[in-house]
Amino acid sequence: MANTISRSLHDVGLAAWFGGTLANAVALNAAAAEAGSDKATGAVANAGWDRWTPINAAAIGAHLIGSVGQLAGNKDRLAQQQGVAGMSAVKTLLTAAALGVTAYSRVLGKIVSQNGATPSKRGTKASKTAKGEVAAAQAKLDQLQWAIPAITGALVVVTSYAGEQQRPAEVRRGIVEKNSSL
Numbered sequence: 001m002a003n004t005i006s007r008s009l010h011d012v013g014l015a016a017w018f019g020g021t022l023a024n025a026v027a028l029n030a031a032a033a034e035a036g037s038d039k040a041t042g043a044v045a046n047a048g049w050d051r052w053t054p055i056n057a058a059a060i061g062a063h064l065i066g067s068v069g070q071l072a073g074n075k076d077r078l079a080q081q082q083g084v085a086g087m088s089a090v091k092t093l094l095t096a097a098a099l100g101v102t103a104y105s106r107v108l109g110k111i112v113s114q115n116g117a118t119p120s121k122r123g124t125k126a127s128k129t130a131k132g133e134v135a136a137a138q139a140k141l142d143q144l145q146w147a148i149p150a151i152t153g154a155l156v157v158v159t160s161y162a163g164e165q166q167r168p169a170e171v172r173r174g175i176v177e178k179n180s181s182l
Contacts, residue, residue: 006069013063014159017098018152020056024049025145029124042118049109060102067095077166081174082181084165091158098151105144111137 032045077084112118115134124142164170 003073010066016059022149082177108137
């Protein structure tokens with residue numbers, strides 16, 4: 001049961017982190033441009049991202065708690081099965097990268113949000129009247145909005161691979177391979 005809970009936290013948290021950031025990049029930022037004016041566009045984008053932030057934080061927290069639970073639940077496979085440690089290292093590096101990009105994006109998002117209804121052409125495209133620091137933050141966010149779904153999407157793929165490694169035949173083969181290489 002504990003493994004089901006940790007797997008659920010891991011997977012649902014990752015799904016929300018990936019899906020929410022992708023949806024906001026694809027839909028919210030572009031849809032904000034239809035708000036009627038550059039100032040309204042900035043206000044809509046800020047409101048949307050500010051509403052997403054606590055949900056995203058909860059999703060990331062759930063994913064991290066689930067990840068720790070998955071590591072604990074699979075510690076024997078981690079030690080005994082060929083390929084599991086490498087896969088876990090890749091997942092850890094991708095998670096660290098996603099956390100770093102997410103945190104940096106939030107810092108930039110706060111710069112934009114704290115300036116109120118930042119004049120924008122769309123969520124991450126500053127209008128010509130946007131202030132220097134805000135316009136610079138929006139330019140960086142325009143690039144980073146795609147990095148988070150790309151990295152978390154890669155995490156989804158590695159998680160699928162991890163699931164394949166848990167098939168009984170794969171476990172047996174991996175244990176034999178690890179023992180034969182000692």
